[in-house]
Amino acid sequence: MNSIRTSYTHTIYACYLGYIVQAIVNNFAPLLFLTFSASFGLDLEQIALISTVNFAIQLCVDLLSAKVIDRVGYRASVMVAHAFAAAGIVGLAVLPELLGDAFAGLLLAVALYAVGGGIIEVLISPIVEACPTEKKEAAMSLLHSFYCWGHLAVVVLSTAFFTLFGIEHWRILAVLWAAVPIANLLYFTQVPIYPIAPDQEKASLGGLLRSRTFWFIILLMVCAGASEQGMSQWASAFAESALHLSKTVGDLAGPCCFALLMGTARALYGKFSDRVPLKKAMAACAALCVGCYALAVFAPHPALGLAGCALCGFSVGIFWPGTFSMAAKALPAGGTAMYALMALAGDLGCSSGPGLVGLAAGAAGGELKTGILAAAVFPVLMLAGLAAMSRERKAG
16 A cells, blocks of 8 residues: 555556546446437437536536635545546436436536536646656656547447446446546545646736637637537437447447547657647648548448548547647747636537537437538638638748
8 A cells, every 4th residue: 555655656547547537427428318318308409418518517617626726635626526527427327317307317417527527637637747757748648548548448348238238227337437436536545646836937818818829729729629529429329310320339330439549649649749740730630520520421321421430530639639739839938827728618619519519400300410510610610720820820
């Protein structure tokens, strides 16, 4: 036990598990969208609200938690985050019946785990950054990839459970997934938490808000979150309802491959980023993303439609870390305020992407292909934002 208490390696391991908890929070419920619809009589607009509420609450937590965390402390805060995550995941199984209103029960469960997910998002990166590692960039790159591997694990293991025991026993699986944040909560009681370094000299909030480059960065963050989650959150339901595939095939070939290819893209970016100009790589990926959305919608065969869903994961992989890297170079004095606002913008995108899909599909009479097509606006805006930033740099 003493080796755990004194080794920062265990702190990093706990943070890796924290991102896996984040992956459970964001990706377990979407596997059950059609099950929720059939079991509780929910329409597509209500189903879309599940993802929207999740990311909207995470956005609010990003905004409010910074001041609270400094007062409460990092260890207590990260433990509370995991407790909320576990309560929300268990709540999916019990609150719809307990409250007597299934939709209200689902939203309450989502709200609980979204609070946990939002705090985790704020805490995990600075905890790892404070660890006395020699290769901080490598540690941070590996840390962020664990969200992808967690997403992959959620899809694969959930699909295996549904295949072996039946989708009707999904409540049992929810309780089993809740064991992960509970175990990691206990892990965080034992690992060392290092002091977070104080902020250095940084630009004022007013200075950031007056910067055109900053607003381009915010646009890119919104588009990064929306492009990723617009497809990711709906891939399972899209494969079942629009492509008419079984749930097992749809989950494995849709969100599973999406997560695998997104993690692969991030790993490749971390290895070869010094050889490929970032803006050109992001622009190429944005163009690929538009093509992936179009392929998913217009493909004449379900296999090609699934390929579009899966390849979309690769195309969006570098959007989020790439935008952070771009901001660090373009606005080196941005400081904490800039990164907090970027997290807010990313979560706004994560909320608006799936929300737009659901709203557009609902307006089209439940046609998910229409909803997915509408979300293609986000990688288009990503391309436009990158082009505008390039023009401004040349003009400057």
